[in-house]
Amino acid sequence: MKPINPLNVEREAGTAIRAFFDRLPAWQIDHIEHEARPDPTGSRVDYIVEVRIGDKPIHLIIEVKSNGQPRSVRDAADQLHRYLRNSSVHGVPIVMAPYLSPRSREVCREEHVGYLDFMGNALIAFDSVYIEREVPGRPEPERRVLRSLFKPKSARILRCLFEEPRQPWRTTALVLSAKVSAGLVSIVGARLRELGWAEQTERGLELTETSELLDSWVENYEPPRGEEHRCYTSLHGSALTDRLRTLSEADGRVALASFSAAAWLAPHVRHPGTYFYADQAGFDALTRVLDLSEAPKGANVTILVPEEDGVLTDAKPVANGLMGTSPLQTYLDLVHAGDRGAEGATLLRGLLDDRA
DSSP states (O other): OOOOOHHHHHHHHHHHHHHHHHTOTTEEEEEEEESOOOOTTSOOOSEEEEEEETTEEEEEEEEEOSOOSHHHHHHHHHHHHHHHHHSSOOOEEEEEESOOOHHHHHHHHHTTOEEEETTOOEEEEETTEEEEEOOOSOOHHHHHHHHHHTSHHHHHHHHHHHHSTTSOBOHHHHHHHHTOOHHHHHHHHHHHHHTTSEEEETTEEEESOHHHHHHHHHHTOOOOOEEEEEEEOSOOHHHHHHHHTTOOGGGOOEEEOHHHHHHHHSTTOOOSSEEEEEOHHHHHHHHHHTTOEEOSSSOOEEEEEESSTHHHHTOEEEETTEEEOOHHHHHHHHHHTGGGGHHHHHHHHHHHHHHO
């Protein structure tokens, strides 16, 4: 993402302030002071905006950040509270940024400050006044950054971090485990820290906000690409399971997926078909042991041979002799399955949140 010039952001903030209050006919801007007068310690805020509601004057004390991520929001909130403690100015603290995510807005509430971003998301609350506005969507640069974080190579790193969400990871360990470059580990780690989802400690990189990270992954999830095979087998139930148990490591990699993996992780999940991820050798082995035939219509087995094997790398034993996709991957697939997978996704989300 291209760095934003702080001076440009401050200028745009002034425009956004005027545009926001133009939509509120009961509010009138009397004066906007940019690079407001310092407090006794020499600290400044970016704007003091004098507004009037009827005959009641209000001062909005505004700090502008070019980065609206949670960590920057907390820094801005701290600065606003210090300024109000040390100066003679009394007013309502407001954090501004080009975009404030739902998590960043929640941080503002936790820090007892209002907020306003350039898209128009806003919260201004004091005395008997309460103004809250939510604008759907994200700016395109923000969406591009998030989508890049969940691309297959980057997702390999996230899969490792989710494997042990409370464990700090050294760069070398992530490189070896995720089979990616040290440069990519550095980029992904920096992005996670900027988003407030991880921290770098002396012991390594550690996830701190798994729930928000997972929500964003769901929002930006792209199912694995690959060659899908829709097949038919006469086997079902225990007969099919017994055949699967005859597979060995020499037969390639095979993992139950989607509803079929969820049925072992959350037994209430049921679906008439059977789903797999497999490499090419695994597909050939499944074709043999399940006596599969291609079935464009009436298929009861679906196998995806993925282009990128991250979904197979973190597969886990789900029962004696059976492998399934990780709870993380199974959850993502069930969410993507829509209403049919909603119940199973809810159960698996509970398991993932408990681990975190």
